[in-house]
Amino acid sequence: MVRRGNIFGRLPFAAMLSLVLILGLIPAVLLGNLFIQQSLTDVKFAQQEKSGLDYLRPVWRIYMHQQAGTVTAADIAALKKAGLQYDRQFDTSDESRRLVELLEENPENDASASIEATETLMEEIGDHSHLVLDPDLDTYYLMDIVLLRSRGVMDALAERGTDDVPDNTARRDILRAVLSLKESVKRATEGNLDGSVGRSPLKAQSQQLATAARTYLNHPSRTTAEAFAKENDQLWSVTAHEMNRLLDVRITKLQDRLRFNLGVSGTVLLVVLVLAFLVIRALSGSLNRISHRVARLSEGDYASPVPGTDLHNDVGIIARALEDFVSLTNERQTLEATLLREREQSRVELEATITRVNAENRTLLDKVVEQQKESRANERRALTSLAADLEAHVSVLVSAARDAATRLDQSVNAMTDETATTQHQAEAAALAARQIRDTVDGVAVSIVAISTQLKALREQSEEGRTMADSTIESVDRATARIADFEEAADRVEAMQMLIANVANQTNLLALNASIEAARVGEAGKGFMVVADEVKSLAQSTRKATQDIADQMAGMRHAHAAVVAAFQSIFDAIRHLSLASRSISHGIDEQTDRITVVEQAIHAASGTVSGLCDSIAQADHSAADASRASRQIAADVGGVVDQLATLDQTFATFTRGMKEAQSVDSIAA
Known part of the structure; x- marks a missing residue:
């Protein structure tokens, strides 16, 4: 719809x-x-x-x-x-x-x-x-x-x-x-x-x-x-x-x-458009014919043929599906009639079967009642035998439990006495252990103080060694600078010798110029003045060169003295550095030994503390054991009372079971 x-x-x-x-x-x-x-x-x-x-x-x-x-x-x-x-x-x-x-x-x-x-x-x-x-x-x-x-x-x-x-x-x-x-x-x-x-x-x-x-x-x-x-x-x-x-x-x-x-x-x-028109017309015509056939089918016409089943498109598929539906509908109607006939025949056979089963059930019920009566008689006999056996076993078990409870009470009393003795001994051991721990703690404090002093002394020794090493490096650098000075002095002497040679050559040149000027006569007077000035300049240069040589000799003597002094300082500082290293090494060894002693004392202190804790725990365990033994003694007394109650209850149960069996036998 x-x-x-x-x-x-x-x-x-x-x-x-x-x-x-x-x-x-x-x-x-x-x-x-x-x-x-x-x-x-x-x-x-x-x-x-x-x-x-x-x-x-x-x-x-x-x-x-x-x-x-x-x-x-x-x-x-x-x-x-x-x-x-x-x-x-x-x-x-x-x-x-x-x-x-x-x-x-x-x-x-x-x-x-x-x-x-x-x-x-x-x-x-x-x-x-x-x-x-x-x-x-x-x-x-x-x-x-x-x-x-x-x-x-x-x-x-x-x-x-x-x-x-x-x-x-x-x-x-x-x-x-x-x-x-x-x-x-x-x-x-x-x-x-x-x-x-x-x-x-x-x-x-x-x-x-x-x-x-x-x-x-x-x-x-x-x-x-x-x-x-x-x-x-x-x-x-x-x-x-x-x-x-x-x-x-x-x-x-x-x-x-x-x-x-x-x-x-x-x-x-x-x-x-033309193809669409043709396709639409073909599809709509085929579908219209199929729709008319469906309308007749709804009116109950299952005999008329379905149009369009010869087509090889979707409309043909729909037509063939409709034809299959009509065929299936006819088959369904035939099957419904067959099922009605078979259902009626099955109903008649079922009623006959129910009657036969009811008769067989009544026969089986009578047999079951007889079997139940026989089973009850067998159960009563079995219960009577089991009650007698159970009474005998329970009596034996109650007697054995009562004897065991008595022995357990005696053992608990002995354990209580031993626990009290153990508790007193644990208290004495705990007191001695605490005294030992206090003594060990005092020694540990002294060892720590000695270790601290040795560490401070080692740090001071390290500082001295560091200063000595730094001084050695400074002396090395100063020695290098002195060597540079010596090389500079060599270069200055070489330059001084060169200047002296130039001055000698200049003096000879001025002398030759003076000779040549004197040979010329009046015409060479001006040149004679220049030659004299050059000669004077050469003499001044030679004198300055000699002064430089003297100064360099003095500087070389001072340089030798400085080198000797630096060598003495270097030897003294090196000896001081070696001594500082020896002292530092000795302090390190003493520090290591004291550290080992300190660790041993700490370990002993820990052990003594553990011993104190163990003794205290043993003391508590002894107290707990004493309380537990007293509780066990009380529980044993309760068990004895419960056994007596169990014996009475079981006797009452046995008498009730026998009376019930008697009543059941009378009823049967």
Whole structure:
């Protein structure tokens, strides 16, 4: 039964299949719409690039004429016309208006401001027309030539200065710009898939530009510069033409692809709708026939055939399942009739069996009653025999337990006396052990004090040894410094001998000069004065050298005395260090021995303490044993009383059992 709130349950099967088809077509339609929008966007993107390229043509013409200083009114008019057509589209009204104002103020356009305005307008056109963002490899490097490389060549050419002869920096800039442009041409040719760019005059024009650049650099003049600029302008025109052609090809391909995909999508959609209609009609017809057969089945028609069993789809599976259900229903009805007959026959047989079983049960019950009577007689005889045997055994056990309790009471009394004696002895031993522990503790305190003093003495010895070692190291360093002093003294003596030799040579030289001056006569008087001064200087140097030698001799005597004194100090400190080591070693040995004695005393103290604890524990154990023996004696008395009570109770139980047997025998 379909619920009232289930909307889909009230829809026909064909309607639900149609709804499923519609829901399946919605994503396909949305994807198709997304594809169409993307294709239109790509077409618009390429058209905007094409418009930007068209706008760049008059701007580039003005830029080239600015470089040559030949801007005309026709150029300005063409710029205004292009601005009216594209400024709103590319949002370049301000840049275009500023450039027109600068050009109209100075038609010759030899000012850098108008060139800068032209370059700004070109950059804005490249940005807003998406030329800079060109995603296609076919046109990307062409765009690079149109927007950047050709303009870079002109900028490098403009840097040559007022004269036509470029300097080294300008040469490098021109070569770099031309090489970059040729690299872009090469990449544009390699990136073109259909090879049309390679077949165009672009590559040949780039070679002509390179030739013009070499001609200009080898023979710089206004004529070669103008030829170079003209080749660059022609290359820009060829590149713009190729880029415009590739954009047209791209737009055509995008439009053709859009039309082809729309046609294919429409055809596929039509085929899908037709097939869906046929499938829905076939399924709904088969299901309607099956539903009518189910309605007749609910009315009790089990003989009619089920339609659709010959189909090989899900409907055929449902039809065959329905046919199996009808067959099973017929078989079930046949089985129910058979079961009713068998049930009635089984009921009759069961009643006869119950009657026979009741008769047999009554016979068995009589036999069981006779067996129970015989069993009770046997039980009474067995109980009587067991009661007699139990009475005899219990009497013997009670007598033995009473004798054992008496002996246990005597043993407990003896153990109590022994426990009291042991307790007194344990108290005396505990007192002696405590005295021994106090004596050992006093000795341990003395040993600890001696050990502490030895440790302090060892620390002082260690400090003395450390100071001696430090002093030895200081003496070693001082000895090294004295050795350095001796080496310095040797170097000073060598220098003193060298100075003495120089002074002797100078003295001889002055003597020779004096002789030569005297030989010349009046003409050599001036030279004679210089020779005397040099001789005087040589004598002063020789005297100073002798003073240095004397001082060095005194310093060497002092050095020998210092070395001897340091050696004495070193021997004394080394002897002191060895003595400190011996003392420290002896203190260490005494400390180790005292440590062993201290450990032994501590161990003895621990042992005595353990002995005291053991004696105290033995004392407590003896007291506990005394209390336990007294408790055992009391418990033994209770056991004796309980045995007497048990004997009386068992006698009463035996008499009751005999009386019960007598009554049972009378009743039987």
